[in-house]
Amino acid sequence: MNADVILDVRGLRKFFPIRKGLLRRVVGNVRAVDRVSFFIRRGETLALVGESGCGKTTVSRCILRALTPTEGSVLFHHDGQTVDLAKLRRRALRPLRRHMQMVFQDPYASLNPRMVVGDIIGEPLLINGMRDRTERRARVQELMELVHLPASVMNRFPHAFSGGQRQRIGIARALALNPSLVVADEPVSALDVSVQAQILNLMLDLQDRLGLTYLFVAHDLSVVKHVSNRVAVMYVGRIVEVAETETLYASPLHPYTEALLSAAPAPVPGAVSSRIILEREIADPANPPPGCAFHPRCRYATARCREETPELAEIAPGRHVACLRAAELSLRGIGKAPAA
Amino acid sequence: MRLPFTRRKPAPSKAERYATATQLQLTWWRFCRHRLAVVSLIVLLLAYTAAIMADFLATTDPHQTNAATSYIEPQAIHWFDNGGFHPFVYGLKGARDMRTFKLSYKVDTSRKVYLDLFAHNYDYSLFGFRTDIHLFGLRNANRNDGIYILGTDQLGRDLWSRLAVATRVSLFIGLVGVSISLFLGVILGGVSAIYGGWIDILVQRMIEVVRSMPTIPLWLGLSAAMPSSWSVTQVYLAITIIISLLSWTDLARTVRGKFLSLREEDFVLAAELAGASQARIIFFHMLPSFTSHIIAAVSLALPAMIISETSLSFLGLGLRPPAISWGVLLQDAQNVQTLVLAPWLLTVAVPVIIVILAFNFLGDGLRDAADPYG
Numbered sequence: 001m002n003a004d005v006i007l008d009v010r011g012l013r014k015f016f017p018i019r020k021g022l023l024r025r026v027v028g029n030v031r032a033v034d035r036v037s038f039f040i041r042r043g044e045t046l047a048l049v050g051e052s053g054c055g056k057t058t059v060s061r062c063i064l065r066a067l068t069p070t071e072g073s074v075l076f077h078h079d080g081q082t083v084d085l086a087k088l089r090r091r092a093l094r095p096l097r098r099h100m101q102m103v104f105q106d107p108y109a110s111l112n113p114r115m116v117v118g119d120i121i122g123e124p125l126l127i128n129g130m131r132d133r134t135e136r137r138a139r140v141q142e143l144m145e146l147v148h149l150p151a152s153v154m155n156r157f158p159h160a161f162s163g164g165q166r167q168r169i170g171i172a173r174a175l176a177l178n179p180s181l182v183v184a185d186e187p188v189s190a191l192d193v194s195v196q197a198q199i200l201n202l203m204l205d206l207q208d209r210l211g212l213t214y215l216f217v218a219h220d221l222s223v224v225k226h227v228s229n230r231v232a233v234m235y236v237g238r239i240v241e242v243a244e245t246e247t248l249y250a251s252p253l254h255p256y257t258e259a260l261l262s263a264a265p266a267p268v269p270g271a272v273s274s275r276i277i278l279e280r281e282i283a284d285p286a287n288p289p290p291g292c293a294f295h296p297r298c299r300y301a302t303a304r305c306r307e308e309t310p311e312l313a314e315i316a317p318g319r320h321v322a323c324l325r326a327a328e329l330s331l332r333g334i335g336k337a338p339a340a
Numbered sequence: 341m342r343l344p345f346t347r348r349k350p351a352p353s354k355a356e357r358y359a360t361a362t363q364l365q366l367t368w369w370r371f372c373r374h375r376l377a378v379v380s381l382i383v384l385l386l387a388y389t390a391a392i393m394a395d396f397l398a399t400t401d402p403h404q405t406n407a408a409t410s411y412i413e414p415q416a417i418h419w420f421d422n423g424g425f426h427p428f429v430y431g432l433k434g435a436r437d438m439r440t441f442k443l444s445y446k447v448d449t450s451r452k453v454y455l456d457l458f459a460h461n462y463d464y465s466l467f468g469f470r471t472d473i474h475l476f477g478l479r480n481a482n483r484n485d486g487i488y489i490l491g492t493d494q495l496g497r498d499l500w501s502r503l504a505v506a507t508r509v510s511l512f513i514g515l516v517g518v519s520i521s522l523f524l525g526v527i528l529g530g531v532s533a534i535y536g537g538w539i540d541i542l543v544q545r546m547i548e549v550v551r552s553m554p555t556i557p558l559w560l561g562l563s564a565a566m567p568s569s570w571s572v573t574q575v576y577l578a579i580t581i582i583i584s585l586l587s588w589t590d591l592a593r594t595v596r597g598k599f600l601s602l603r604e605e606d607f608v609l610a611a612e613l614a615g616a617s618q619a620r621i622i623f624f625h626m627l628p629s630f631t632s633h634i635i636a637a638v639s640l641a642l643p644a645m646i647i648s649e650t651s652l653s654f655l656g657l658g659l660r661p662p663a664i665s666w667g668v669l670l671q672d673a674q675n676v677q678t679l680v681l682a683p684w685l686l687t688v689a690v691p692v693i694i695v696i697l698a699f700n701f702l703g704d705g706l707r708d709a710a711d712p713y714g
Contacts, residue, residue, distance in 0.1 A: 024541075066609055097615040110606035114363050114628045124614035153359075159366075160359030173610065 004042045005077060006181055006213050007063065012036040012072035012086070014058050018286060030286045032058040034237040035072070037312065040181070045207065045214040047224040047245070049260065050234035051282055056217045059234070060183045062086070063215065064102055065093055076100070078180065098128055098177035103203075105186040107166035111158040117144075117169055118154035124176040143172040147202060164195035168202070175206065183215045188223060200227055221264045225249060230318075233257050236283045236293040239312055242320040250333045253321040255298045258331040274332075292324065300329055367632055370709040377705020380698035387695055391508040395464035397475050398501035399487045402664055404462075408434065408445055408484045409496035411682045415447070415488045417455065427455040427476075432484045445484055454479045455487065491684040493672055502664055503688055509665040511695070513580055514646040518638055520584035521645075525591025526634070532592070533599030534622070543596075547589040555586060555648075556655075563657040572663040579658045583648045587641060594637045598630040605629075632710035640703035643696040650692060666692050 013036075015029040033055045040046045048056045062069045065085055074085040078099055085093070101124075104110035111120055122130075122140045130136050141151040147168040158166055167187060174182055184203070188196040204227060206212060218224050224231055225245060232242045233256065241254040252258045262276040278297045283289055289296055295305040304324055312322040323329070361369075372378060390397060409432070419427050433448035459477025463470060478485055486492075490499035532543035562582045566575060602608055602625075611621050646666075652658030653667020654674070661668055666688055672678065673685040 064613055066613065094615045097613055102610065102613050104606045104610065106606055110610055112607040112611075112625055112629075116360075123611065123616070127611075127615050127617075127620070156359040157361065157363075160355075170610075173614075177614070 005039045006042045007077070007215070008039040008073075008075040009059075009063065010037050010073045010075065012059065012062060012074065013070045014055075014062050014067060015070045028286055031237050031288065032285055033062065033069075034285075036234070036237070036239050037072075038232050038239060038242060040213055040215060042180075042213055043207075043211055044229040045216050045227055047216045047218055047228035047231045048234060049218055049221060049224055049231055051219060053282060053285070054234045055237040055285070056219075056234050057185055060102070060185050060215060060217050064097075064100055064183055066102075076181075098124070099179050100181040100183065101174035101177065101179040103167070103170050103174050103182060103184040103187045106190050107163050107170055108158075108190075110170050111166055113158055116155050116157055117149075117161075120158070120169060121172045121176055124173060128177060139176070140172075143176055146175065146206065147172045162195075163191050164199060167191060167195075167199050171199075171202065171206070175210070178210075179212070181213045181215065183217070185217045186219065187216075189218065189220060196223065203227065221249075221260055233260065236288055237285050238293065238322065239320075240294065240322045242312070244318060247319065248333075252331045252333050253315070253319065253326045253329075254294075254323045255300050255329070255331065256294050258333070261334050262332070264334065292322075300325055363628070363632070367709045371705055374705035374708060376701045377709075380701040380705070383694065383698040384702060387507065387691070387698070388511060390504065391511045393466070394504040394508040396466060396473070397504045398498075399461070399474060399477060399489075400498045400501050401462040402497060402502040402505045403662060404497060406484065406496035408432075408443075409486060409488075409492050410494055412445065412486075412488045412492040412496075413447075414491040414499075414684050414687075417487065417489065418452075421452065421454075428452040429455070429478070429485075429487055431482060432486075434484070453481050453485050490687050491682065493682070493685060494678070499669075499684065499687070502669060503691065506664045506666050506669050506688070507691060509576070509659070509663065510646055510649055510667070510692075513576065513583075513649045513665070514642045517580045517584040517587070517645040517649075518642050520581065521588035521641065522591055522634070522638060524584070524588035526595050528588070529592035529595030530599060533596040533603070540596075543592070547592060550586060551589050553586075558586070559652055559655075559657050563652070572659070575659060576663065579649060579652060583645055583652075587645060587648070590641060591634070591637055594633065595630070598633055599626060602626045602629055632706070636703055636707040636710045639699060639706050643699035643703075646692075646699075647696060 012033055013031075014033040015031055017026040018028040018030060019025065020027045036055075036059055038046065048059060050056045058067065061067045063074050063085065065074075065088070069086045072086060076083050076085050076096070076099070078096075083096065085096070088096070115123070118137065118140050121143055122136045125136050125139055130139065137154075140154065144151050144154065149165065149168050149172070153160075158169065161169065171187075187203070188199050191199060200223065203214070207214060214227070216224065216228055221231075228245050230242065231245050231248045232239050233248075233254065234240065235256050241248065241252065241257050243253070248257065249261060252261055259276040259278050262274060276299070280297050283293045283296065289306075291304075291306040291308055292298070292301070292310050295301040298305065302325070308324060310322045310324045312320050314320050315326055412432070415429050417427050417429055419425065421428055429452075430447045430449050431451035431453050432445040433451070434443050434445050436443050455476050456479045457476055458473050459479070460472045461474045461477050463472045465471070476487070478487060486498055488498055488500070490503060492498055493502070528543050528546075532540045559582065563579070566578050570578070608621055608625050611625055616624075649658055649665060650667040650670065653660075653665050654670050655667075656671065659665045659668055669685075669688040670692075673688070678685060
């Protein structure tokens with residue numbers, strides 16, 4: 001494996017048992033994440049894209065071990081060492097937590113309303129042994145400047161801030177411990193469009209300055225295009241396609257990616273929408289259809305798709321796709337193909 | 341509203357005050373908007389003050405019987421005499437009923453007995469000090485004279501004084517009971533939520549069993565089990581424990597629900613991801629987030645507690661004379677005969693109703709104000 005890989009996820013599975021009855025017997029499993037594999041290079045941004053309920057948040061929480069994966073490994077490369085986060089015990093995990101932090105989707109729920117901003121940003125520092133008040137204060141001030149918040153608002157409570165400002169506070173908190181990996185779980189989807197760009201630009205700027213690596217979870221391809229180097233598309237617990245951002249946008253290989261791309265609003269006034277409307281409901285992860293999970297909604301599906309489950313395969317350098325007909329289909333993307 | 345930090349100077353403006361307001365302040369501001377709750381709070385503060393000062397407010401020894409003064413009607417205090425402020429009550433005069441030959445005492449409007457402020461009467465202790473000073477008393481009174489503001493009962497005891505002492509007993513039995521059930525509720529509800537699994541199932545089923553028991557027969561059984569040789573204090577404690585053993589379930593459910601919902605909060609996850617210990621998460625992030633809910637739940641549990649004691653004692657299952665509580669006093673007003681003879685014995689129900697209503701309004705107000713971010 002490449003030396004500059006920071007995170008390598010292999011065969012990750014997370015099942016949630018469905019319990020029923022008086023004895024809470026397990027009657028089935030929700031396969032929220034089913035054999036997901038991908039890697040992230042140091043300093044890049046990998047976007048994880050998919051519909052609501054496709055398991056992208058579960059993946060990000062398994063990586064940070066907010067959830068314990070059912071199966072698979074999450075290899076984290078740090079200081080020339082490799083640890084499998086999926087197998088570590090809670091206690092052993094704690095010293096590693098500082099190297100990977102999270103930015104949350106909901107800037108309202110993610111800040112404790114009972115703490116002032118200075119304490120919120122300073123808490124990770126306190127937990128990780130920065131006991132001295134003045135030292136902590138100085139660091140909090142530094143972090144607030146980093147996310148363009150005036151240090152004078154340190155004594156305010158979160159309720160005094162707007163969504164965008166709160167998200168800056170959340171970012172400052174995530175950066176407090178100098179993490180190398182930041183998992184951003186839809187960091188802008190709860191914000192006004194006018195504020196989204198500010199936050200995204202701030203994140204890109206911080207990435208440049210601090211050499212951060214992002215796992216950027218999103219459901220919106222137009223946001224992803226702006227920030228990510230590579231994109232992984234998820235559908236019902238599985239990754240269906242991984243590619244460099246521009247390549248993926250210009251020539252998608254999976255029919256689901258094509259449908260997603262067609263749904264992205266064109267930034268040209270009066271542009272004729274050629275949106276592909278996906279029929280039927282998204283598959284139930286507790287009871288996925290046989291064969292390719294996407295086949296009931298796929299307009300290219302054949303009899304074979306109903307029986308055979310496609311595996312994620314590398315069909316060109318850096319291009320992975322899980323579709324049985326990937327080679328024969330020629331799908332429509334948006335934008336121009338990158339110059340070869 | 342202006343953005344808080346577009347302001348150059350942090351003048352103590354309204355926006356700035358709001359921005360740096362703690363949870364307690366926000367809750368208080370919101371609570372103050374609930375007029376009825378604020379009034380209730382004042383009423384309850386007065387009631388508890390009166391309860392603490394019960395002996396000070398009493399005019400005669402609440403335990404002292406006097407056959408002569410049986411069933412005296414409520415007496416008004418007359419405030420002015422001879423064109424000046426000289427509060428007085430009329431004295432009592434004994435007269436023999438010529439048909440029954442029974443000596444009965446009637447108000448004698450020809451004789452005035454003047455009132456004194458801070459008069460001396462029976463001994464009692466207040467905050468550990470022995471004293472005999474009462475708010476007011478009679479000057480130069482005969483043996484049977486008294487300030488019977490609410491009348492007297494069959495044994496000639498002053499109802500006003502008895503009511504004062506009963507208020508103390510009944511209001512504090514509620515507090516003690518709620519403290520016990522709060523303790524049980526928080527511990528069991530917290531354990532249930534934090535450990536989950538079979539412990540959770542066990543606690544929840546236990547709650548269901550306790551809740552499904554019909555209360556009156558259970559009270560009957562439990563109080564029948566109390567030895568009659570027990571002193572008033574022992575019975576008092578036993579009753580409190582019986583009531584709170586049955587009423588912790590609501591609080592336990594509230595606590596468990598709050599724990600479960602808070603565990604899913606992003607800010608709790610954020611603390612966990614920062615490496616915070618379980619104890620830190622519980623005590624710094626979760627508990628502060630629902631103390632206000634607990635206070636609201638408690639203020640709604642208190643009246644239930646007080647009503648329980650009152651009804652138990654009314655039925656003769658709780659406190660028994662010579663103990664004095666609202667229930668014990670109302671017990672005197674149980675039969676029609678007494679009600680016809682002495683309808684004023686029912687006035688005891690008035691403070692019960694006022695206090696219970698006030699607690700309910702206060703609880704409502706607190707619950708609305710409890711979550712200033714909701």
